[in-house]
Amino acid sequence: MNIIMQPIGYIKSEFKEKKELPRQSILNTDKKAIIEILPEYVEGIEGIVENDYGIILFNFHKSTKSPLRIIPHGRDHMTGVFSTRSPNRPNGIGMSIVKFTKVDGNKLEFEGVDMLDGTPVLDIKPYSSKLNPK
Amino acid sequence: MNIIMQPIGYIKSEFKEKKELPRQSILNTDKKAIIEILPEYVEGIEGIVENDYGIILFNFHKSTKSPLRIIPHGRDHMTGVFSTRSPNRPNGIGMSIVKFTKVDGNKLEFEGVDMLDGTPVLDIKPYSSKLNPK
Numbered sequence: 001m002n003i004i005m006q007p008i009g010y011i012k013s014e015f016k017e018k019k020e021l022p023r024q025s026i027l028n029t030d031k032k033a034i035i036e037i038l039p040e041y042v043e044g045i046e047g048i049v050e051n052d053y054g055i056i057l058f059n060f061h062k063s064t065k066s067p068l069r070i071i072p073h074g075r076d077h078m079t080g081v082f083s084t085r086s087p088n089r090p091n092g093i094g095m096s097i098v099k100f101t102k103v104d105g106n107k108l109e110f111e112g113v114d115m116l117d118g119t120p121v122l123d124i125k126p127y128s129s130k131l132n133p134k
Numbered sequence: 135m136n137i138i139m140q141p142i143g144y145i146k147s148e149f150k151e152k153k154e155l156p157r158q159s160i161l162n163t164d165k166k167a168i169i170e171i172l173p174e175y176v177e178g179i180e181g182i183v184e185n186d187y188g189i190i191l192f193n194f195h196k197s198t199k200s201p202l203r204i205i206p207h208g209r210d211h212m213t214g215v216f217s218t219r220s221p222n223r224p225n226g227i228g229m230s231i232v233k234f235t236k237v238d239g240n241k242l243e244f245e246g247v248d249m250l251d252g253t254p255v256l257d258i259k260p261y262s263s264k265l266n267p268k
Contacts, residue, residue: 003193003254005137005225008216041224043202046214053267054216057191057227059137068177080180082142082188082258090175091139091256093191093227097265120137122225124216131231132266133187 007120008044009037009106011058013113018062018087022114023073033113035121037106045108045124049100053127054110058094059120063087094119097127141254142178143171143240145192147247152196152221156248157207167247169255171240179242179258183234187261188244192228193254197221228253231261 013033015021022031035056037045048054065088071077072084081089098112108124147167149155156165169190171179182188199222205211206218215223232246242258 001141001254003139003141003226003256005139005227007135007137008224041202044214044216044224046203046212046217048214048217051217055229057225057229068175069180078180080178080182082178083180083182083185083260085259089257090142090178091191092137093139093257095189095191095229095259097267099267120135122137123223123227125219125229126217127267129266132263133231133233133261 005122007038007059007122008041009035009121011115011117011119011121012036013115013117015113015116018116021116031113032101032109032111033115035108035110037108039106042106045103048108048124049103051100051126053097053099055125055127056096056098056121057123057125058115059122060087060092060094061120062116063092065090065092093122139256141172141256142175143169143255145249145251145253145255146170147249147251149247149250152250155250165247166235166243166245167249169242169244171242173240176240179237182242182258183237185234185260187231187233189259189261190230190232190255191257191259192249193256194221194226194228195254196250197226199224199226227256
């Protein structure tokens, strides 16, 4: 069964290669980037900067779909990929919590970038601390 | 540009219709459900119950891709869909924070279900409170 998605926009960031990327978006709040929303989806970001934080779901477009078991960074034994944030995973969906700072037409600026320039954006969701486990 | 995904498994839950669903997964911790991981992805869940919590990304397979502006539940004015958790959104990706309770072969049991029975699962990620905004 294929599930077909289409980007709602693309990331414009200063990171052109994987080795330049920070490890966790929320620890990288001094860097800003932009999502250029495609014209047909611009209505969907109305009101978005009223939320301080949001969640960007994106496609790891430069990664592979395997392996299923890896040794995560900083650990010493193999574990399943679904216990890790590895970009190499079956459906290649990345998730970052970011802080929205400005919107100008179809350009949505945010802090907390850990995506490569040109990354396809799949979805944007509100962040709510009420949904976090206690 | 099409991005093609394939389910890594399917939700088995007691919710057969949308009207039965709770509004927020984490507020529904007395109900349990199972992800039946497809055989080819079972290696990917190794070690997963060592994490208390996880994030399930799934496909809203019974929803539409529009409209781009809605009046969210409990509010009185229109806003863009990307500021809401509406299941009707361009790429139909749902996200729930859940608590893993047991794994038995390809069956991963969790608390916090807000998905319909038969929902395709796209990805599972670790939850880390360290990534939450301060």
